[in-house]
Amino acid sequence: MLQLRRLFLAFALSLVSLVPAGAMPLLLVDRDTLEVLYAQEAGQPWHPASLTKLMTAYVAFEEIAKGTVTLDTPVRLSKNALAQAPSRSGLKVDTSVSLEDALYILIVKSANDMAVAIAETIGGNEAAFVAKMNDVARRMGLSVTHFVNPHGLHDPRQVSSARDLAVLSLYIEQTFPQYMPMFRTSTVKVGNLVLESQNKLLTSFAGATGMKTGYVCASGLNLVANVDRNGRRLLAVVLGGSSGRDRNERAAELLLKGLSGEVRPTGQTVLALGNAAGAAPVDMRPNICGKDAGDYVKAQEAAYPMGLKGQPSYLTDTIAQLQHVAVDLGRIRAGIVLPRPRPAHTPAFPVQAMAENTAASDVALRPGLDVADDPSIPFPRPRPVFR
Known part of the structure; x- marks a missing residue:
């Protein structure tokens, strides 16, 4: 039996060597000084998946600041919005919620239908909204980032990097700190629906304050995570995890190493980190969703067993869930000619x-x-x- 285990471990490790070059970008940043504490392939182009919604939210925050919309602006779920693949909000066509509630659902549930609904409300259509996203990326200096949709469902042209996603997250916090509770919220209740976040650090890692998870086959499992503990404020980015456990445990480990002083400032700020401009994004689809995905996941489990049954875990705290209650404003039909207003009475x-x-x-x-x-x-x- 022992010999069989050794053979399996050797086989698993050999599979790990088949991971594409640049897989598992990791980045740890001090949010107060912007100093890089740890970086691994942080400039490698990567498919952001639902980390895209960090930019969707930022554009919405910016438009609120400009006065083009308010937190009370109704956001209607069109047929086009509901045609998106899951994850979805669970609401029906023509249902409306306030922009504030829409943002909570977008961030917590990572609802793709709500991303499109917000884009249509603010931009008039997806394309106009995506143009705003790319304009923000240009102004922020996100040099390898490009968006083609507001939700992150896979498109080979939708690309970012750990470095760019960290900078975007820092901009959100520094420019719009009033909205940070949205990223710390773990559940949203809409009527009888309870929508839950996939960011398990929010309920099992002391000091966790957000921000966002993401997943498509081509990206693996991604996470941007903030923690505030003992006077330290850190940000971790993990891209390409083989499972939710893998992603969450690696992020927690990075954060703990930063909090303990095991990793120290590298002398470089996140803004000075370079991107691998022109490089193709890594495609994780064969490893995550291909015919050999089961073998790949087992290999990753063997190489990094933290959090598996019978293994130690970095996620051992019990944190009370923060819930937001959203209000369904009912159904609003579009394209219906309303009665003409009465003429003024003389x-x-x-x-x-x-x-x-x-x-x-x-x-x-x-x-x-x-x-x-x-x-x-x-x-x-x-x-x-x-x-």
Whole structure:
């Protein structure tokens, strides 16, 4: 039996060597000084998956600041929005929620339908909103980042890097700190629906304050995680995890090494980190969703068993869940012609003239008739008094 285990371990490690070059980018940054504490392939182009929604949220925050929308602006789920692949909000077509609630659902549930609904509300259509995303990326200096959709469902042209995602996350916190509770929230309740975050650090790692998870086959499992503990404020980025356990444990390990001083400043800031401009993004699909994916995951488990049954874990704390309650505003149909507004009413008689006439109420009932000079015109009989 022992020999079989050794053979399996050797086989597993040989599979690990088949991981594409540049796999598992890792980055640890001090959020106060922007110093890099640890970096591994941080500039390697990578598919961001739902980490894309960090930029979707940033664009929304920026538009709120500009006054083009408010947190109360209704966001309607169109048929186009609901046509997106899961993860989805669970709400029905034409349902509306406030932009504030839409952002909570976007960030916590990572709902792809809500990403499109926000894009349509703010940009008028997805393409116009994505143009705003890319404009922000240019202004932030995210040199390998390019977006083609607001949700992160796979498109080979949708690319970022650990370095760029860290810079984006830092911009969110520094520019719009008032929205950081959205990233710390672990559940959103909408009616009978309870939408949960996949960021397990929020409920099992003391001091965790967000930010976002992501996953498509081509990216593996991604995570940007913040922690505030003992006066230290750190940010970790993990890309290409083979499972949620793998991603979460590696992020927690990075953060703990930073908090303990095991890793120290490298003398370089995250802004000075270089990107591998022009390099192709790594495609993790064969390892994550291909026919040999099971073998790859087993190999990764053998190489990094933290958190597996019977193994130690870095995620051992119990943190109370922070929940946001969203309100379903009901269904709003688009394309329905509404009644034309009433024209402004112009009184038939000047108000002053009516006030001076003791029979003003009669005049109002019979416009154009001089009731005072024609007593033959009958008046409405008074209502009888019922006893």
